[in-house]
Amino acid sequence: MRFVSTWGQALQSFWWDLPVGDTPELSVGVISTLGAAFLFRLKRTLAVDPVLFVAIFVLIVSMTRGRQRA
Amino acid sequence: MLAVALSLVVFGASAVAMVDAQIIVLAVGTTRGLRSALEGVVVATVVLAAIVGAVGVPLIQLVTIPVLRVAVATISLIFGSSWLRKAILHASEHIAIHDEDVVFENTVALSTGQNGEVFRRALHNGVGSVVAFREVILGGTEVVLNLLGLGASDHRAKLACRAWGSALVLVVGFGFVVAHQIPGAKESERVLALIGCAHPSLDRANFLAPTFSRQLSRDCARTS
Numbered sequence: 001m002r003f004v005s006t007w008g009q010a011l012q013s014f015w016w017d018l019p020v021g022d023t024p025e026l027s028v029g030v031i032s033t034l035g036a037a038f039l040f041r042l043k044r045t046l047a048v049d050p051v052l053f054v055a056i057f058v059l060i061v062s063m064t065r066g067r068q069r070a
Numbered sequence: 071m072l073a074v075a076l077s078l079v080v081f082g083a084s085a086v087a088m089v090d091a092q093i094i095v096l097a098v099g100t101t102r103g104l105r106s107a108l109e110g111v112v113v114a115t116v117v118l119a120a121i122v123g124a125v126g127v128p129l130i131q132l133v134t135i136p137v138l139r140v141a142v143a144t145i146s147l148i149f150g151s152s153w154l155r156k157a158i159l160h161a162s163e164h165i166a167i168h169d170e171d172v173v174f175e176n177t178v179a180l181s182t183g184q185n186g187e188v189f190r191r192a193l194h195n196g197v198g199s200v201v202a203f204r205e206v207i208l209g210g211t212e213v214v215l216n217l218l219g220l221g222a223s224d225h226r227a228k229l230a231c232r233a234w235g236s237a238l239v240l241v242v243g244f245g246f247v248v249a250h251q252i253p254g255a256k257e258s259e260r261v262l263a264l265i266g267c268a269h270p271s272l273d274r275a276n277f278l279a280p281t282f283s284r285q286l287s288r289d290c291a292r293t294s
Contacts, residue, residue: 011117014204019148023155030147038140055147062155067164 025065029058076226080233083216088241091209096248098198110202117203118210126214 020027033054040047099107129138159165213234221230 014200014207019145021152023152026151026155027148030144030151034140034144034147038136041136055151059151059155062151063158066155066159067162 023062023066026058026062029061030055033058073226073229076220077229077233080216080220080230081237083220084213084234085237085241087209087212087216088237089244090212091205092241092245094205095202096245098202103198106198107202110199110204111206113199114203114206114210118207118214122214126218 033051037047037051095107095111098110156165217227217230217234221227
């Protein structure tokens, strides 16, 4: 039972650390951006064009946060 | 001609992914004990088989291509952004470039200090297994994606499986030879450092290091 619990926690930690880890703002930003793009997929200008700029904005926000923590 | 090209590509891609995982498993095996490394390998193999069996078939049959594309784009963008962010912070010297000597000295100091016994107990509490598990499951996922992507795209899955099998035999054989050549932890670190000079897999080891340290600190704090 202890073995299963240890490995359950390890699995949970693995799947959390892999996409989220120390940079939750990146995951939230990327999922929100692509989710919005998917919702507006029928209007190409609204869906596709801003994605690049929003992705760069999310990266800058994350880097600023990383610089403050360093 | 196409068959030869396909075999070579699958062989190369699978071998690289498996060598990635093998280096870390060997490091865990020689420094933390073979038992914990093998435990991680076995659990990762079972989990990977379960994921492929349970998720793979419904994924192909039920999920539409646009949804799959969005999912793949999301994952790629998350990983790509985090690597780019880390590279920029390294280049602007806001975070230090990983210094293996300092890490090694700190680890030795910790293991011989007041918390030495706690530290050693934590290492045997499954941390080595978790590191081996992570590497095998990441490398295994790469291999499965290579096999499916390259083999299925040209309806030559059997040929792709044969190329993967050859790579598996070669990599595992190479692993046995290397494992017999390494008598102790200190030598294994030298071999790994040499391989790391020419191989990008140690980047991934560095990527895993913070998680490894965090988990270790938590274990030490909990038991002390």
